[in-house]
Amino acid sequence: MNSRQAHLSAGLLCAALAMVSVPLLAGTAADKPASRETEQTPFPAPEASLEKMRKTGDLVGQRRHLWRLLAELIRTDNSLPLPRFMTWYGAKDTFGVPNPAPLAVRSVRSLFAVDESTAQRAALASSPPLIVVAHYNEAAVRHIRENSLQQRATLKSLSVEPRATTRAAFAREIPAFPRSAVVLKSAWWPVAGDIPVAMPIWDAETNAATVSGNDYPSWRRMVAVCPAPGNLKTTVVQLMGRTRRLNCVGIDRFFHLQIDAAMAEQLRNEPTARKLGAMVLGRAFRPGDYLALVALHVATRELPDWVWGTFWWHDQAVRGPYAAGRPEDLAGPWPNYLMNVAFDADLPRELDGSPRVVFNPWLEARFADSGHGGGTVSNCISCHRRAAYPAVGPFAVTRGTQQDVRAAGSMASVKTSSLWSLPLQAH
Ligand code: HEC
Helix, strand or coil: CCHHHHCCCHHHHHHHHHHCEEECCCCCHHHCCCCHHHHHCCCCCCHHHHHHHHHCCCHHHHHHHHHHHHHHHCCECCCCCCEHHHHCECHHHHHCCCCCCCCCEEEHHHHCCCCCCHHHHHHHHCCCCCEEEEEECHHHHHHHHHCCCCCHHHHHHHHCCCCCCCCCCCCEECCCCCCCCEEEEEEEEEECCCCCEEEEECCHHHCCCCCCCCCHHHCCEEEEEECCCCEEEEEEEEECCEEEEEEEEEHHHCCEEECCHHHHHHHHCCHHHHHHHHHHHCCCCCCCCEEEEEEEEEEECCCCCCEEEEEEECCCCCCCCCCCCCCCCCCCCHHHEEEEEECCCCCCCCCCCCCCCECCCCCCCCCCCCCCCCHHHCEHHHHHCCCEECCCCCCCCCCHHHHHHHHCCCCCCEECCCCCHHHHHCC
């Protein structure tokens, strides 16, 4: 990583946001099949070596792969100061237009443009607000577009399988994504440009699992995030009826965006963001406020059931199993993020012999226990392997591979290559 990237300042990002349009094809690998970029990087990694890590439950190797993926995702292309994952397509770019023209430009702002499906809206309405964004790289979007998978009619026609007579097996699958496809999901917390705000912090040891889930309002600890860089000034903050005197953490310890006027307006007009803004900032979003990255999900099609990893911010991210293997040269705010990885729904098993647990506190801890445990014992693959059109139980926690088969789909389903957004967002 270069030094410019290590010092991604708010000002640079603000400039990038103001620029709004990012040329789509610049610096993307898809148009330059044998580019130096692909040769020099570990992505996509050879399938055989990843498959070996999966089968043997080689966590050290799996974690090494995920840290390398992060380094790829945050690399800057060309002259833009933005990490490349921030220059990808959002859900609205991917699904929003019924007959999309080839996209020539997209913007950071369009990433945050909301295109929630009814199912997502229902799930969100009942939970505390959070700004959540999906990112699709060019290989993923091309595949979706070329196969018209953004259209419900396509999924519907693929799901009709006259010979399927049992619930047990999915008869159909959508065409396989290329191994270079990457899909991300990110979550963002508002930080005021002028005053400190409170942010909940997940500590597994002080937040016992509850039947109704463990969403952020229940987390016992908070930090104060201050708009200025630096640390340790004591300040009083309030959130959800709790008042605390806390040490300040500078915004520079997060990957963050500074909001310009157009982005502030967009966030004021979007119900979930508006609700979160009011709750955290105590007022509407204004230009000069920030969005701080608190969670980042990564899925790559490097293995048939995809490779899954997840990152979340922590104020003491230096130690413990989720900091393990983090490269010394990871620069900028990224050493403040913890990470976990799923190559398999079962392996390596937990100490008690149960299937592997991999979740992000911001995104899955909230799932209620509907009989197999809640979000804090969930696993990306156990849930995403069930992704199918029509969608059955997209937010229901299952464990391991045995349960997901039983819980999944019906005879007239088409598996959607582990992506839930296809059945939920197709128009
Ligand atoms: C209990 C089910 C469940 C679990 C567990 C789960 N997810 Fe998801 N995930 C979903 C659903 C449903 C969506 C689509 C709707 C949404 O974004 O809320 C989704 C969306 C995503 C997306 C956007 C792409 C897409 O179409 O699916 C990514 C990337 C993702 N999840 C990664 C992960 C990772 C990484 C983990 C594990 C750390 C994980 N998920 C755990 C249900 C789950």
